[in-house]
Amino acid sequence: MAPAQTLGRADIALIGCVKTKAGYPMPARDLYLSPLFLRRREYAEQQAYRCYILSAEHALVPPETVLAPYDTALADQTSEYRRAWGQWVLAKLVRAEGSLRGRIVEVHAGDEYSRPIAHLLEQAGATVRRPLAGLTLGEQLAWYDQQPKDLVPTQARPVETQPSVVPSTSQAVVAALLRYGREHQAERADAPPRFTPDPDANTLVLTDPFAFLLAVLFDQGIPAERAWQAPYELRRRLGHLDPAGIVADPKGVRAAVAQQPALHRYVNNMSVWVVAAAGLVVDRYGSDAGLVWSGEPRAADLAARLRTLPGIGQKKAAMAVEILAREVPRGLRTRPQVG
Known part of the structure; x- marks a missing residue:
């Protein structure tokens, strides 16, 4: 293969998903696990101003x-679905970004994902780049490996304010596909999410709301599966997850976190955060x-409440809000009854 051509930065990078996924809910950037996706993501985050x-x-x-x-694959869908899916992508992109006119949109995805959207993006005024079109898997991996690693976008380019227009003839199709997505989600509404393979954890x-908060705390710098199992293992080692008891025994908490196998790679920080959060x-x-999420707070207000907890920043708070929006109706509301 010829040496990879270094491209100028794109305004927007679109990254195709892959089949291999984690077995539990995660931020989308971390859900997909294949080497190809990881290289796509790394490239897009460094070389584009924004990515989706x-x-x-x-x-x-x-x-x-x-x-x-989820198990949906675009290659398994009908041509009608793929056409409607392309309109759905365009509608969501215009809603997020505004005008696409004069913007460079770089697509890092297979043909089944690129073809339904490329012509729609061009119709909306974007310049579409597909630098890996026609390359084999091995050639794609090599292309990413040859790209420079030191170009980090800092600020998006200014764009004209004239809005892109999603063709009116597609609005009914987009609405139908959105409706399909809601109905498909409803079919799975009774199935609880799987944060960790251990059913008890x-x-x-x-x-247990406090266990949930601890899992959010632990979800940093270690695999999510391990983080979401940590509260269960901490309870087993301490004999309880009572916040007042944790505040009263900081040395015991640190010993429990540090006990091999350690519950987290950062034993000192995590022990301090657990005790401070309990306090x-x-x-x-x-x-x-x-009660942290009682009273049906707005998402922004709930995120602000969560960020007052030690060890929970913007990213963790956003993840917790997204999960709570789905799971509070199931009963993740108040502390469990002690029998």
Whole structure:
């Protein structure tokens, strides 16, 4: 293969999803696990001002959006679905970005994802680039490996304010596909999410609000599957997950986190965060972590509440809000009854 051509930065990069996924809900940027996707994501995050993921199930997805695993593949869908899916992608992109006129949109995806959208993007005024079109899997991996790693976008280019227009003839198709997505999601509404393969650990974070908050705390720098199992293992080692008891025994908490196999790679930080979070839950919420999201707060207000907890920043708060929006109706509301 000839040496890879270094391209100028794109305004928007669209990354195709892949079949191999984690087995539990995660931010979309971390859900897909294949080497090809990881290289696509790394390239897009460094070489484009903004990037989105192309999903057969969800159309266009911001990388930070938490998704549950799914099995939909665009190659398995009818031509009608793929056409409607392309319109759905365009509609969501225009809604997120405004005008596409004069923008460079770079597509890093297979033909089944690129073909339904390329002509629509061009009709909306974008310049479409597909630098890997026609390359084999091995050639694609080699192309990414040859790209420079030091170009990090800092600020998006200014664009004209004239809005792109989604063709009116496609609006009914887009609406139908959105409706299909809602109905398809409803079919799975009774199935609880699978954060970790351990069913007891999974049940704990879905029924004990403080365990849920601890899982959010642990979800940093280690595999999500391990993070969401940590509250269950911490309870086993301590004999409880009572916030007041945790505040009263910081040395015991650190010993439990550090016990091999350690619950987290950052034993000191995580131990301090667990105790501090327990203290805040005791002082501000009367030991009931479920009150953090009581009163049906707006997403922004809930995220602000979560960010007051030590160790929870913007990314973790957004993930927690997304999960709680789905799971609070199931019963993740107040502390479990002690029998």
